[in-house]
Amino acid sequence: MALDPRVRKKLIRVLGSDYVKDDPITCYSYRCDGLTLHPAEPQAVLYPADRDQLVAAVRILSEQGISFLPRGAGTGLSGGAVPREGSVLIEMVRFRAIGPIDPVNRTIEVEPGVVNLHVSHAAQPHGLYFVPDPSSQKACSVGGNVGENSGGPHTLKYGVTVNHVVGLEVVLPDGEVVELGGPAWTTPGPDLLSLFIGSEGTLGIVTKIICRLTPLPERVHTMLAVFGSVREACESVSAIIRAGIVPAALEMIDRIVIQAIEQTIGAGFPTDAEAVLIVELEDLREGLDAEAEQIETILRANGAVDVRQAADEAERALIWRARKEAFGALGSISPSFYTQDGVIPRSALPRVLERILAIGAAHGLTIANVFHAGDGNLHPLILYNSRDPAEIEATHQAGREILETCLAEGGSLSGEHGIGLEKSHLMDGAFDEVSLNHMKQVRAVFNPRELLNPGKIFPQPGRCGELKGRPGDAAAQLRAKSGIRV
Amino acid sequence: MRRRTKPPGEGSDFPMSSNPEDIKPAEPVHESTRETPERETGAAFSGSDLYAGVPFEDVLQCVHCGLCLDACPTYRTLGAEQDSPRGRLYLMRGLWEGDLSADDAVTAPLSRCLDCRACETACPSGVPYGQLLEKTRGVLARHRKPGLGTRLFRDLPLDLLPAHTNRLIWFSRLMRLYRKLGLAALIARSPLSHLLPKRLVHAHRLLPNFSGRSFKKRHADKVFAPLHDRLPVRRVGLFTGCVMDVADNDIHEAVLHLLRVAGCEVVIPAGQTCCGALQVHAGTRAAPRALAKRNYAAFAEDSLSAVIVDAAGCGAQLKEYHHLFSDAPADTDPKWREGERWHRFGAMVCDILDFLAGIKGFVAANRWNDAPLRLIYDAPCHLVHAQRIDAGPRALLASLPGVELVVPSLANQCCGAAGIYNVQHRELAESVLEAKLDDLTRTLETQPEATVLVTANPGCLFQLRHGVAKRGLPLRVLHPAVLLTERLLPERA
Structure with missing residues (x-):
């Protein structure tokens, strides 16, 4: 369905005719992001160039009651940028400005369309970098990182996006512009900055981000430990943490993924291994060797058959390329796969992984694993054939059972990919109605009419029973009572 | 939260009224996701007709991860999904599966691709993007007549020139004369240029140095001996191409000389012709297959250890003839259709730089100017x-x-x-x-x-x-x- 001609005319006046697209091919191209299971076409795609254009466009849509949502590079894995209700998609790719950099305070100002890796490239001459390093970092946008509170292998030591952003400029769904946080390291009052980071584009559209930069580590040491069983690899993870060492990254890759990697990337991983662990240490020059030796001892004591050390930066880069491109590499062995993102307490790793394999076997599906073992963030990849409806159904069922297993272990639905539209129907299993209602009321403070990115995060009516009352009402009452001014 | 701007003419902070009746839920702006796009005209073809006889399953290797986006020059420039490799693969898949029809709207982003294949380097799934794009362009070309401009400026010259050495020589002589007379410079710089089609004027800025003679004709079927005996002798063929055979001849001459000081005995077979890359990129399939056969025959000599190429584009094409024949018509002789012959041929093709880099002691065996x-x-x-x-x-x-x-x-x-x-x-x-x-x-x-x-x-x-x-x-x-x-x-x- 194309745009109402009057609305289109208004939008074109603001953005220019090249930047308001509602032709069938454009809409078809934006049916899905990194999650292809639930395609839905937008009614139009807008490409604003700057904040003022965005504000004007948002006001037009808001006045007309047309829902809309932002999109960065579209690499998200939970369907956060899928226009579920035929909303208007606002492509943020033209927000590309990078800098200025403040090397003294170690911050850099970037626009949301900037590619994650480009931030670190810009900071590198100052001996600094931007820590969040999702596997898609060579393509994903910083705006998307803020929306999803993205992590990456190095979250184990350094935390996720919320730990590396100090300020945001946000356009609210009614076109109002607000600044959250700022270059100072703290602001008093409720932490609205943290509330916005990870809100999956349901509270506002980010137009500027002040990123915290971190000094490049003095030395990095990367090891690859080879195991004959997944259980031994998992137990090594717990043993390392128990010894009081916090590696910068602790990643596990199983046999199926190793084979896919070797078919496409060719990183020299042993294809007969059941699992490999990537252990990366980052620290001051002194003491690093001793720590590496200690880890090697732990790894061998827990059954590692081989422990290799990356000899130089090229070998290290190859190991990381293999890890970061592992999802894609699976494309060479299975045309479609469904990525899960459950989190469990580290100690439960061996038992949950066995359970996941059992779930796969029960549904006749192959499940591969490549994940952030150090913080218990699983990424089971369910391989399926997208042309077999029965297999798609089995995939959904297996995915649900895996996440229920995570919840039963006291874990959570998502570590870094977000809930989006993919897992919204599971939220009522993770939270009770009261908590969900509170969350909805928080959303309603900023997004009262649900015009911004509707149908995400929360269970949809009909799937879990409608919540009583309009969340907007409650928010209005709440605001009236408390006198909150935003 | 600090306020930056306030919406003009709005009293309250939110477009919300105290009366809940005023808060209308968003209109259902989109009844349902379109299952099948409208087929605009009867001239459009469905997927199965489109790709009949064209193996295209490799498109399924794309997992839509998007890691290719920032590697793509057109995506970086235009910022639109349909102008990214992932978006184009999605469109190709839509065409192949019959979800989209072959109309102008879908052809435009596919023709805007540079076919630079940087996305293949970025792709973790090993999607053979270039091959899929070239096949799709072939499929589209089969069913859609390109516009007059494209036929005049692209297809006609590509049909008439590259495969015909004598025509190339005449063309080169004409162009040389044209340049000598100062006409080229005149058109590129004078106010006259405003009256002519921009494309034509721009082409003047990109003209090679036409020499008016064919390198191949001059050296055909001679054997050039190595210039010294400090490196092991091997016999190689030199590929001369089309435009480069009649322009910027210093390149081929340089390559010939380098091969001889690299210990090679060099032959330049007269039977060789254009590699066909420009036509393949434009979606032509049949004509370049004929060129491939001619090149195969020209370099069939058993004693050749390599076919040396000094144009990266030609090298890539010569190495990928097996793709070009994978969707050849069913009545094509199987000896051409099957990949093995072309894999063997492709394995002999070697870029000059790669070849020299692989010769142990090449630099040491020669004397070089060492000025910084x-x-x-x-x-x-x-x-x-x-x-x-x-x-x-x-x-x-x-x-x-x-x-x-x-x-x-x-x-x-x-x-x-x-x-x-x-x-x-x-x-x-x-x-x-x-x-x-x-x-x-x-x-x-x-x-x-x-x-x-x-x-x-x-x-x-x-x-x-x-x-x-x-x-x-x-x-x-x-x-x-x-x-x-x-x-x-x-x-x-």
């Missing part, structure tokens, strides 16, 4: 992305006495030439070129001593010559073989 030279390296897309050749040429150039190699951060990104793309899609190609020139300008700021830029593909050479002139950068743009020959000192008598 700071050299900027540009990697042609069809060398680095299509043929995956990168480290060898860099190492070879860096190992020359006196040479310090500078690799700009965007060395592996497209310059916008892409065969004849820069004439077809002038504005987009110029935007892609601008990014490259910005990178070269930055490089020269930190490396002001750099004086030469090398690139191992003729299209890139002409494009970068034009770009360097346009930007006024103090750089000579050379084929690396020409630079190597310049640095080579003569054999002692």
Whole structure:
């Protein structure tokens, strides 16, 4: 369905005719992001160039009651940028400005369309970098990182996006512009900055981000430990943490993924291994060797058959390329796969992984694993054939059972990919109605009419029973009572 | 939260009223996701007809991860999903599965692709993007007649010229005369240029140095002996191509000389012809298959150990004839259709830089001018992305006495030439070129001593010559073989 001609005319006046697209091919191209299971076409795609254009466009849509949502590079894995209700998609790719950099305070100002890796490239001459390093970092946008509170292998030591952003400029769904946080390291009052980071584009559209930069580590040491069983690899993870060492990254890759990697990337991983662990240490020059030796001892004591050390930066880069491109590499062995993102307490790793394999076997599906073992963030990849409806159904069922297993272990639905539209129907299993209602009321403070990115995060009516009352009402009452001014 | 601006004429902070009746839920703006797009006209074809006889299952390898996006020059320039590799693959899949019909709207983004294949290097799933795009263009060309402009400026010259050496010679002579008379310069610079089609005027800036004679004809079927005996002897064939056979002859001459000082016995078979790459990129399939057969026959001699190519685009095409024949009509002789013969042929094809880099002791066996030279390296897309050749040429150039190699951060990104793309899609190609020139300008700021830029593909050479002139950068743009020959000192008598 194309745009109402009057609305289109208004939008074109603001953005220019090249930047308001509602032709069938454009809409078809934006049916899905990194999650292809639930395609839905937008009614139009807008490409604003700057904040003022965005504000004007948002006001037009808001006045007309047309829902809309932002999109960065579209690499998200939970369907956060899928226009579920035929909303208007606002492509943020033209927000590309990078800098200025403040090397003294170690911050850099970037626009949301900037590619994650480009931030670190810009900071590198100052001996600094931007820590969040999702596997898609060579393509994903910083705006998307803020929306999803993205992590990456190095979250184990350094935390996720919320730990590396100090300020945001946000356009609210009614076109109002607000600044959250700022270059100072703290602001008093409720932490609205943290509330916005990870809100999956349901509270506002980010137009500027002040990123915290971190000094490049003095030395990095990367090891690859080879195991004959997944259980031994998992137990090594717990043993390392128990010894009081916090590696910068602790990643596990199983046999199926190793084979896919070797078919496409060719990183020299042993294809007969059941699992490999990537252990990366980052620290001051002194003491690093001793720590590496200690880890090697732990790894061998827990059954590692081989422990290799990356000899130089090229070998290290190859190991990381293999890890970061592992999802894609699976494309060479299975045309479609469904990525899960459950989190469990580290100690439960061996038992949950066995359970996941059992779930796969029960549904006749192959499940591969490549994940952030150090913080218990699983990424089971369910391989399926997208042309077999029965297999798609089995995939959904297996995915649900895996996440229920995570919840039963006291874990959570998502570590870094977000809930989006993919897992919204599971939220009522993770939270009770009261908590969900509170969350909805928080959303309603900023997004009262649900015009911004509707149908995400929360269970949809009909799937879990409608919540009583309009969340907007409650928010209005709440605001009236408390006198909150935003 | 600090307020920055307040919506004009709004009293309350939110478009909310105290009366809940005023808060209307968003209108259902979209009844349902469209299952099948409208087929606009009866002329449109459904997927199964479109791709009949074309193996296309490899498109399923794309997992839609998007890691290719930032590698794509058109996505970086246009910022639209349908102008990214992932978006184009999604459209191709839509066509293949019958979800989309072959109309202008779907053809446009597919024809805007440079076919630079940087996405293949970025792709973790190993999607053979170039092959899928070329097949799709073939499929579209079969069912849709291109516009008059495309037929006149692209298809007609491609039909008439590349495969005919005598016509190429005449064309080259004409162009040479045209340039000598000053007409080319006149058209490129005078106010007259405003009256002519922009595409035509722009083409003048990209003209090669036509020589009026064929390198191949001059040297055909002679055997050139090695110039010294310090390296093991091997017999190689030299591929001469189409335009490069009648223009910028110093490149082929340089390559011939380099091969002889690399211990090679060189033959230049008269039967060889254009590789067909320009036609394949444009979606023509049948005519280039005939060229492939001629080239196969020309280099069939048993004693050849390699077919040396000095144009990265041609090298990539010669190595990929098996793709071109994978969707050949069913009545094609199986000996051509099956991949094995072409894999064997492709294995013999070798880029000149890669070849020299692989000859142990090549640099040591010759005498070189060791005057200091700071050299900027540009990697042609069809060398680095299509043929995956990168480290060898860099190492070879860096190992020359006196040479310090500078690799700009965007060395592996497209310059916008892409065969004849820069004439077809002038504005987009110029935007892609601008990014490259910005990178070269930055490089020269930190490396002001750099004086030469090398690139191992003729299209890139002409494009970068034009770009360097346009930007006024103090750089000579050379084929690396020409630079190597310049640095080579003569054999002692």
